Amino acid sequence: MIETFYEVMRRQGISRRSFLKYCSLTAAALGLGPEFAGKIAHAMETKPRIPILWLHGLECTCCSESFIRSAHPLAKDVILSMVSLDYDDTIMAAAGHQAEAIIEETIKKYDGNFILAVEGNAPLNQEGMSCIIAGKPFQQQLQHVADHCKAIISWGSCAAYGCVQAAHPNPTKAVPTHKAITTDKPIIKVPGCPPIAEVMTAVITYILTFERFPELDRQGRPKMFYSQRIHDKCYRRPHFDAGQFVEKFDDEGARKGYCLYKVGCKGPTTYNACSTIRWNEGTSFPIQAGHGCIGCSEDGFWDKGSWYARLTDIHQFGVEGNADQIGGAAAAVVGTGIAAHAAISAVKRAQNKGDSK
Amino acid sequence: MSANHTTHSETSVYVYEAPVRIWHWINALSITILAITGYFIGAPLPTMSGEASDHFLMGYIRFAHFSAAYIVLIGFIFRLYWAFVGNKHAREIFIHNIFKKSYWSELWHEIKWYLFMTKEPKQYDGHNPLAIFVMHWFFVYGIIFMIFTGFALYGEGTGAGSWAHVLFTSWLIPLFGQSMDVHTWHHFGMWFIILFVMIHIYVAVREDIMSRQSIISSMISGWRTLK
Numbered sequence: 001m002i003e004t005f006y007e008v009m010r011r012q013g014i015s016r017r018s019f020l021k022y023c024s025l026t027a028a029a030l031g032l033g034p035e036f037a038g039k040i041a042h043a044m045e046t047k048p049r050i051p052i053l054w055l056h057g058l059e060c061t062c063c064s065e066s067f068i069r070s071a072h073p074l075a076k077d078v079i080l081s082m083v084s085l086d087y088d089d090t091i092m093a094a095a096g097h098q099a100e101a102i103i104e105e106t107i108k109k110y111d112g113n114f115i116l117a118v119e120g121n122a123p124l125n126q127e128g129m130s131c132i133i134a135g136k137p138f139q140q141q142l143q144h145v146a147d148h149c150k151a152i153i154s155w156g157s158c159a160a161y162g163c164v165q166a167a168h169p170n171p172t173k174a175v176p177t178h179k180a181i182t183t184d185k186p187i188i189k190v191p192g193c194p195p196i197a198e199v200m201t202a203v204i205t206y207i208l209t210f211e212r213f214p215e216l217d218r219q220g221r222p223k224m225f226y227s228q229r230i231h232d233k234c235y236r237r238p239h240f241d242a243g244q245f246v247e248k249f250d251d252e253g254a255r256k257g258y259c260l261y262k263v264g265c266k267g268p269t270t271y272n273a274c275s276t277i278r279w280n281e282g283t284s285f286p287i288q289a290g291h292g293c294i295g296c297s298e299d300g301f302w303d304k305g306s307w308y309a310r311l312t313d314i315h316q317f318g319v320e321g322n323a324d325q326i327g328g329a330a331a332a333v334v335g336t337g338i339a340a341h342a343a344i345s346a347v348k349r350a351q352n353k354g355d356s357k
Numbered sequence: 358m359s360a361n362h363t364t365h366s367e368t369s370v371y372v373y374e375a376p377v378r379i380w381h382w383i384n385a386l387s388i389t390i391l392a393i394t395g396y397f398i399g400a401p402l403p404t405m406s407g408e409a410s411d412h413f414l415m416g417y418i419r420f421a422h423f424s425a426a427y428i429v430l431i432g433f434i435f436r437l438y439w440a441f442v443g444n445k446h447a448r449e450i451f452i453h454n455i456f457k458k459s460y461w462s463e464l465w466h467e468i469k470w471y472l473f474m475t476k477e478p479k480q481y482d483g484h485n486p487l488a489i490f491v492m493h494w495f496f497v498y499g500i501i502f503m504i505f506t507g508f509a510l511y512g513e514g515t516g517a518g519s520w521a522h523v524l525f526t527s528w529l530i531p532l533f534g535q536s537m538d539v540h541t542w543h544h545f546g547m548w549f550i551i552l553f554v555m556i557h558i559y560v561a562v563r564e565d566i567m568s569r570q571s572i573i574s575s576m577i578s579g580w581r582t583l584k
Contacts, residue, residue, distance in 0.1 A: 327548025
């Protein structure tokens with residue numbers, strides 16, 4: 001008999017009071033009504049722990065770093081014991097062959113019943129040689145585990161979209177999970193570089209409690225955290241509506257906490273929960289610290305720079321510039337053409353008049 | 358000059374019905390407002406000083422943009438309807454027979470007129486073939502593109518479940534990849550429309566002067582005078 005979540009938590013010295021606090025906080029974080037705190041508690045008490053295999057491809061470990069900093073009470077105990085994290089090469093004690101053996105063991109024991117969490121992504125060029133796990137390309141490990149899992153969580157922008165290693169020109173051809181493997185397993189994307197810790201733990205809690213994914217949008221992200229833009233809930237939004245902007249990072253507006261739109265804040269195009277949940281136990285988030293959002297939870301955000309200008313740099317047409325520079329240049333060319341055409345027309349007309357006289 | 362008058366007979370044709378003319382000028386005004394306010398949404402005016410509660414500048418600019426956008430949308434739907442119930446000229450910019458050989462030869466003739474390769478353009482009651490070509494492929498699709506991308510961006514603000522989000526945002530943003538690209542393409546769309554407007558006004562003025570047919574006054578009175 002596998003232990004339930006609750007038994008594991010109690011064994012780890014977590015009081016019932018703390019456990020219930022965790023349940024109600026998670027229910028609130030998930031946007032559920034108060035009655036769901038009880039449901040979560042019930043699920044935790046009765047359901048066996050679902051094993052998770054947490055694979056790491058090309059990544060920077062920021063997702064793991066974020067995850068272990070989940071802020072609500074006793075996150076590191078609750079979360080790390082809540083999920084039976086059978087394999088996570090960066091934080092597990094085992095190493096080498098022992099560590100790899102756990103994957104096979106889990107697959108054998110829980111075939112079709114464990115969750116695959118992917119951090120980072122798989123490079124496809126050079127037959128995947130840019131990311132080798134246990135002597136094999138990461139893509140093979142990913143495909144193998146995906147074949148036996150129940151569902152896949154794509155942690156972070158790497159696994160969800162590609163992130164920095166997939167930025168132009170993408171020499172290793174790094175691709176997100178859903179493009180790296182062929183699978184019919186459901187994939188939930190939790191983008192961000194890294195995703196917010198509470199979002200990560202809440203997603204896992206939801207899956208464990210209700211044994212299904214939370215409602216996803218068309219891009220496969222949980223709606224509860226990714227259906228609104230940073231801009232929609234930004235505490236600096238009144239300054240945007242008033243037309244009060246930071247023009248430079250050392251000006252009066254920056255000191256007064258005006259809107260960072262003109263210095264490139266990507267809040268208006270970024271779907272994430274930073275402006276509500278915030279980071280580091282709800283302490284702050286980039287805009288609150290005086291720097292614009294860089295849009296890290298959006299597809300291809302590395303190629304949608306500059307992070308310090310409102311309009312995106314365009315490289316696609318073989319020219320460097322933003323939409324206004326390119327559009328203005330086109331207008332100048334057409335304007336010159338019109339002027340030249342008008343001049344020739346006038347000359348021709350004068351000639352014709354001369355002829356007809 | 359007086360001799361010229363006697364050799365040419367003047368005829369008049371009723372081309373643009375009142376609803377088309379009203380739509381044209383409302384549309385022109387709305388597009389002007391949209392371009393100006395849209396530009397200032399992308400590149401806001403210098404910052405306002407004082408308390409945020411004293412100002413609503415960006416709010417008003419965006420309000421003007423959204424209002425004008427609604428007018429363009431409703432106007433365009435009306436214009437589509439009028440293509441069905443109006444006279445034959447009301448349909449010209451929406452459908453034309455590209456399989457007719459004469460269309461292409463006349464289009465070529467019109468291009469030659471603009472390249473100064475023929476002395477006289479052919480006369481048309483409504484749009485000439487080149488005008489039909491540009492109105493259809495640049496204006497009609499240009500404005501449809503702007504309506505779709507524009508209301509997709511509008512739906513981002515009104516939020517999930519709103520009509521704009523359901524009809525446009527929910528599928529257009531995944532189609533483009535993310536919100537930023539929709540913004541960028543909508544911005545390019547503005548410049549595309551500006552280029553169209555520049556050419557549109559230039560050729561209208563030029564034709565008025567050079568081609569012995571009224572153009573600008575026709576869009577006011579509805580009557581085309583062929584000299």
